[in-house]
Amino acid sequence: MxxxxxxxxxxxxxxxxxxxxxxxxxxxxxxxxxxxxxxxxxxxxxxxxxxxxxxxxxxxxxxxxxxxxxxxxxxxxxxxxxxxxxxxxxxxxxxxxxxxxxxxxxxxxxxxxxxxxxxxxxxxxxxxxxxxxxxxxxxxxxxxxxxxxxxxxxxxxxxxxxxxxxxxxxxxxxxxxxxxxxxxxxxxxxxxxxxxxxxxxxxxxxxxxxxxxxxxxxxxxxxxxxxxxxxxxxxxxxxxGRAIEDTKRESDGAAGDGDLALSLRQARVGRLAIPALDIRRGEIVGIAGVLGAGQTELLERLAGVPHAASVASARLPGLARLPDSVAEAIAAGIYLVADNRIRKALFPGLDVQENLASGALGALSRHLFVQPEAEAGAARDVIARLGIKCHGPRQDVMTLSGGNQQKVAFGRWLLRMARDRQAAPPLLLLDNPTEGVDVGAKAEIYALIRDFACQGAAVLVASAEFAELLALCGRVHCIAHHCLGAALPRAGLTEDRLLLEVA
Structure with a gap:
């Protein structure tokens, strides 16, 4: 050569x-x-x-x-x-x-x-x-x-x-x-x-x-x-510039011994049948499936996005049914980090600070007007916590690298949770949450997800990267033949086993 x-x-x-x-x-x-x-x-x-x-x-x-x-x-x-x-x-x-x-x-x-x-x-x-x-x-x-x-x-x-x-x-x-x-x-x-x-x-x-x-x-x-x-x-x-901890260990929050945060029975979203899906507070549960198998539509419907759906019984934070709108889901503490950050998770015409604040405008406002100092301070806190690499909070979000854009998409819910401390732990829905994120930032986001679970949040993760599911989740559901299968315990699971399950 x-x-x-x-x-x-x-x-x-x-x-x-x-x-x-x-x-x-x-x-x-x-x-x-x-x-x-x-x-x-x-x-x-x-x-x-x-x-x-x-x-x-x-x-x-x-x-x-x-x-x-x-x-x-x-x-x-x-x-x-x-x-x-x-x-x-x-x-x-x-x-x-x-x-x-x-x-x-x-x-x-x-x-x-x-x-x-x-x-x-x-x-x-x-x-x-x-x-x-x-x-x-x-x-x-x-x-x-x-x-x-x-x-x-x-x-x-x-x-x-x-x-x-x-x-x-x-x-x-x-x-x-x-x-x-x-x-x-x-x-x-x-x-x-x-x-x-x-x-x-x-x-x-x-x-x-x-x-x-x-x-x-x-x-x-x-x-x-x-x-x-x-x-x-x-x-x-x-x-x-530093060593990072091994991201292949099982999540500390995988035990999931808290109250039920999500429960579905005999549900259908689009073509995907969901016989049963339960997630407890403090638990990280994964969904494995080939792209287009219906996992994105399921997470979006749980977050209030209109998709054709039916359900025999449902329980979500503050709701005994599927949410009627995105606004209702957010108000109930159901937060989605969408799969396509440009089309679904960011506001391309706004800067970093405005994107981060978009999830908590009510908490940052007084008399119907956003308070600039509160917005700027909250944005700086999230930028520092997630290590978002930018020239400053007012930088156009579209000029960031892909991984830093993903951090902003994640960070707006982090900011909302930080500003709404009296609320119950949320249901966090993550669709390919670290796509385009480097290994250092990925380890930091994994640690953040585990921290959410340890604080009582229920986390549902759909990912095309099976290693990510094995790194984070205590249980994994696999989609095959348009049906969400029963949960498999993390112990003994491998990428090849998941590939066979979804084939």
Missing amino acids: AMRPPRLSARAVRKSFQATCAVDGVDLDLHAGEILALVGANGAGKSTLVKILCGAIAADDGRIEINGRTVSFRAVADAHAAGIAVAHQQVAIIPCLDGAENIMLGREPRRFGLIDQAALRRKAQALADRVGVAIDLARECGTLSLGETKILDILKAVAHDPAVLILDEPTASLSLAESRRLFTFLDELKARGLAILFISHHLNEVFAHCDRVAVLKDGRKVFDGPVAAATPADVVRLMV
Whole structure:
């Protein structure tokens, strides 16, 4: 590998935004036929470096080489023409087009000057078949799940036959089975000589599937070498500057010996049947299922989002039925951290402080007006507690890294709970709560979830990352054949066992 000329090289790349140096003199080589992992804590500079490599932004200094030739990218199209393809963390799928049209967008086969729809669909289907994807490519993408659109976004990047493929958190929204199929496909692309830059917070994926790993911290590269030359613990220390506790232990709050906080009997939400679901105060319960199995709709309905539902009997905090609205659920102490932070959990037009305060406006107001000093003080407390990396409370929330955006989504309920100390412990509903969050922040959020449970909160977690369920939950329900199965005790559970249960 070392004797081959790099397919892509970056030399002394630097980029600053006002007083913040996001990328500080980074060197990086990516060779044909290898998968290079790029890791780092949220805000370490990964996204900025990727934007420079794909032509989205220009570096302040340094140079980029393709096959030993210095190139200059004035736009994304220039990088694309040079053979660099990117599948970003946020999918770039057009909802009103179907799957085949999205995959072939920009490279549609033509006949007599018109798009050859038959050829387009044959090529798109052939590519999907190579990955083992069973998505109906004739469906409009607006009707697909988040995980399905993520897979299509990756197929769209590969359809252009790039020399370099950059994948930004490609498995963040994928089930374990979908991730395994994806890595099988990546291994095939690697064998064909494709150079792959793989950005991920999942170190188990890095060490299982990547050849080398480069670590960024505060904009600088602090390690670059074969995965065999480091351990996950070494990488974590390099990323966050400290050792973190093992997140694979069972939750301290798993016993769940408190009163019932949630009880459903013979319920149905959409296509998902729920024969029985009980959660006690002080307990963390998990839901495992393939993406789109109905776990998101279940959590949203419990939080008051309108979904078709029926139930024989229900008990929730302060309610003997399912809540009629989101406002009623919040007033009862039922809080949801949604699965898609941009579409469901944040207000993109507001800053960090306003997003954090949005869950507790009543407690921060006097005579119908929000008190600025109270709002600012409460926001600063949450920013400090969760370690949200931002220039200040007034920073636009959309300019934060993905992990810090997730912390803000989590933090607004933390702020509400802190301002409403007289209320009973809440029912906390978490849908993929650490998606896009680095390992250091993930450990902190896990500790926070356990702390909530220890203080009496009932926590229901749905996650596409089965290791997360094993780290947090005392019991796990599995969804199979549109039905929520009986709870399985944490003892003896493994990721493979959960995968078999949901198959």
